[in-house]
Amino acid sequence: MARVYISSIIDAPSTRVWEKVRDFNALPRWHPRIRESRIENGEPSDKVGCIRDFHLQNGDRIRERLLGLSDYDMFCTYAILESPMPLTDYIATLRLTPVTDGDRTFAEWTAEFDCAPEVAADLVSGIGLNVFQAGFDALKRQMAG
């Protein structure tokens, strides 16, 4: 089992950051690596169980199912159904927690998955840097000011 953990501080109230990231279909609106996304079967993007079908800027296609969504605890959990990455049983959670000191946001993004041992290190660092940290960097830019 490989594990990715990336966390950051976003200089905006957590309710504002959550408004942006809670929409399971909104990745193209804030994540620079995602080109376009749709929810299958015309379902609402906050319907637990819905599936997003999206493409990266490089054309790769990924399908993910929403497993859990909480407006109270501000987290979103999802699983990969289809992707070009050599991994299985991928489950990830994006979670926000308020930082009361300064009214900021502590953002954590974790993933666990199985893969061949020889590709684990590359997958962990690639997902951590290009997906999770890149997403946080984009949020930090977009929420500034």
Next chain:
Amino acid sequence: MVKVIKSTVLNAPVEAVWAVLRDFNGHDQWHPAVADSMIERSQPSDKVGCVRKFHLADGSELREMLLTLSDADMAFSYCLMETPVPLLNYVAHVRLAPVTDGDRTFWHWESRFDTPLGRETELRTMVAENIYQGGFDAIRAHMGLEGAR
């Protein structure tokens, strides 16, 4: 039931902050409200179930029991057993998490308690500002850290 949640970010690696916070008997070294502290029966301060007896600057005596300690989660919880301040059924949880972006520390401190009727706001403010926020600021001074912002 009153609930207090305070959190902050420290410009230090989480292991360094945990090294200070995990000592249940170490708060008199850094918290300005605590004058002295000892663990009853000479037990080690990381023995779950141990009781710390401490005095505030005004001389009042409090006793708190360690309910949970986890090096894996970098978290502990404790309850008030005896206090001259009417914080009833007080249970508090402290947890640290790494901020990988910048190798910093997220520190979460929360509690629930009951108070006599009509004193909720006063006691909530005392816990949130004097104990928790005051503790955040004191750790920064104790560890020689700059402000978190």
